[in-house]
Amino acid sequence: MTDLIHMLRDWMPKQRWYSGGEGRAPQLTHLGSYVLANPNGEAGVHLVTVPCMLDSSGDVPVVYQVPIVLREVDARVPALGYIGSISNAAGRVSAVVDGPHDIAFAKALLALLEREGHATGAGGRSDIAAYGLPMPGAVVGSFVTSRVLSGEQSNTSIICEMRLPDGSDAPPLILKVFRMLHDGENPEVTLQSALTAAGSVRVPPAIGHLSGFWPDPRTSSGRASGNFVFAQEFLPGVEDAWRVALRAAETGDDFGDAAYTLGTATAEVHRTLRDVLPSVEATVPKVQAEVAAMRQRLDAAIAVAPSLERLRGAAEEVYARAADMNWPRLQRVHGDLHLGQVLAVEDRGWVFLDFEGEPLRSIEQRNTADAPQRDIAGILRSFDYVAGSLEMTTGRNVAGDWAARARQSFLNGYAAATSGESRVGRHTGAITLDGRAARRQSQDARGGDGAGASGVHLPMDSSGSQPLSAAEAAALIRVFELDKALYEVIYEASQRPAWLRIPVRAVQRILA
Numbered sequence: 001m002t003d004l005i006h007m008l009r010d011w012m013p014k015q016r017w018y019s020g021g022e023g024r025a026p027q028l029t030h031l032g033s034y035v036l037a038n039p040n041g042e043a044g045v046h047l048v049t050v051p052c053m054l055d056s057s058g059d060v061p062v063v064y065q066v067p068i069v070l071r072e073v074d075a076r077v078p079a080l081g082y083i084g085s086i087s088n089a090a091g092r093v094s095a096v097v098d099g100p101h102d103i104a105f106a107k108a109l110l111a112l113l114e115r116e117g118h119a120t121g122a123g124g125r126s127d128i129a130a131y132g133l134p135m136p137g138a139v140v141g142s143f144v145t146s147r148v149l150s151g152e153q154s155n156t157s158i159i160c161e162m163r164l165p166d167g168s169d170a171p172p173l174i175l176k177v178f179r180m181l182h183d184g185e186n187p188e189v190t191l192q193s194a195l196t197a198a199g200s201v202r203v204p205p206a207i208g209h210l211s212g213f214w215p216d217p218r219t220s221s222g223r224a225s226g227n228f229v230f231a232q233e234f235l236p237g238v239e240d241a242w243r244v245a246l247r248a249a250e251t252g253d254d255f256g257d258a259a260y261t262l263g264t265a266t267a268e269v270h271r272t273l274r275d276v277l278p279s280v281e282a283t284v285p286k287v288q289a290e291v292a293a294m295r296q297r298l299d300a301a302i303a304v305a306p307s308l309e310r311l312r313g314a315a316e317e318v319y320a321r322a323a324d325m326n327w328p329r330l331q332r333v334h335g336d337l338h339l340g341q342v343l344a345v346e347d348r349g350w351v352f353l354d355f356e357g358e359p360l361r362s363i364e365q366r367n368t369a370d371a372p373q374r375d376i377a378g379i380l381r382s383f384d385y386v387a388g389s390l391e392m393t394t395g396r397n398v399a400g401d402w403a404a405r406a407r408q409s410f411l412n413g414y415a416a417a418t419s420g421e422s423r424v425g426r427h428t429g430a431i432t433l434d435g436r437a438a439r440r441q442s443q444d445a446r447g448g449d450g451a452g453a454s455g456v457h458l459p460m461d462s463s464g465s466q467p468l469s470a471a472e473a474a475a476l477i478r479v480f481e482l483d484k485a486l487y488e489v490i491y492e493a494s495q496r497p498a499w500l501r502i503p504v505r506a507v508q509r510i511l512a
């Protein structure tokens, strides 16, 4: 194990999912490993194992799972995932392969899922184990081949091509391996499983998950339990809404219908989540806790963008008013909704991904019932990002009007769906880019309203309780837009400093 820890200490900082960045050497402690069976005795495989590693090098300790496959050192070692080689006590040398790049790991995961199997602790330890928990009725199929999805940051996903028993193609699957482990449910699993179980077509069908427990010095009990891997159908050859929107904005194409149906689809997801998962009344302490979290975010944003200090007073006024506002019933929401999290799927419409919530929030916060206005604000911010990123590349504000129209259509779609004006069935989220029906609906919603300067037309309570007035809904969306823009300031300062001016300008605009 000592050799492996040394090897991982050099390798982990080079991985995109390592939160410390390349500049920080991890301080690793091995907490335990769960061992997967080698499926069908895959040739040349010595071991498929998942060490859980505590990294104490940062301010906040992090636990990573680092799946590895030990293989015979020969030509079958996948070049992409090669980490190094180690020898055991008997002198046998093995190549160490990053698990997601090795088909033996993908096959072993699928076998666990399909058979509701379990993986026990290495060395007979009983304080660590993993369980395969398939969705009822899920069809896994048999494995053909797998590859790692490129471009991901915080996790590692494996795309698996699958086959049905009759030899025909089964839908491909995506196995999202959570790199960081948290004590508690990952909302990605909870929310997408709940939506799938409710028959929603707004998420790719969930297939199941791998969950379990491990020793964890971060908890008072010294033990933790949570999710290791989430499996769902992979929808191949689709574009996300960010690309679709960016192209439309570049060419000046109308995005009104697409934004409108995105609004109805978002409302549909909210309604389903509210119907199938617990929701709570927005009591005074709960609202105060939300507002307190917003204030903390303001402090953190000013710390990385000191020019915002002069707007502190204006932001404080917004928060003071927010604490006195009417809030809708709190419910589970997406939590980090932006255009990059939505796929444009032919015949199905908008499909939502990545329900993990904002990566900068704690798992407790991400598992807490929230206001749907957080997601609405997330998409509105995204339209502004489309305009902002085009302004960065062209040097001119070419898409400001485009973004304003998209924003309005999205709000109209959301409002129409929540007020029952549009008949939201299973397919109303269809992307009818030239759809006359959607345009007519959109025009209907645009007309006959008393929209004020805020541009928000209709009550947007999605709780089923006393609806918020149009003005109340608009005011709350503004509060969440400010909060999201401040989140983006913090995110961009560390991830993409060149983009920082987009959210900084948004904060200035919102507080002007």
Ligand SMILES: Nc1ncnc2c1ncn2[C@@H]1O[C@H](COP(=O)(O)OP(=O)(O)O)[C@@H](O)[C@H]1O
Binding pocket: 149, 152, 153, 154, 155, 156, 174, 204, 232, 233, 234, 235, 236, 238, 240, 340, 341, 343, 353, 354, 356
């Ligand atoms: N089920 C899926 N079908 C099609 N593409 C997917 C699916 N899941 C993820 N993707 C693609 O992978 C990308 C990253 O997935 P995401 O869940 O957002 O991971 P992360 O949390 O690491 O950002 C998405 O933007 C999308 O392009």
Ligand SMILES: O=P(O)(O)O[C@H]1O[C@H](CO)[C@@H](O[C@H]2O[C@H](CO)[C@@H](O)[C@H](O)[C@H]2O)[C@H](O)[C@H]1O
Binding pocket: 153, 242, 336, 338, 339, 340, 341, 354, 358, 359, 378, 381, 382, 383, 385, 488, 491
């Ligand atoms: O990695 P995630 O998808 O979980 O989300 C994080 O990264 C996003 C950037 O990829 C970031 O989104 C911000 O930039 C988008 C354009 O690239 C824009 O559409 C979003 O509106 C904007 O918030 C997201 O905030 C962050 O959590």
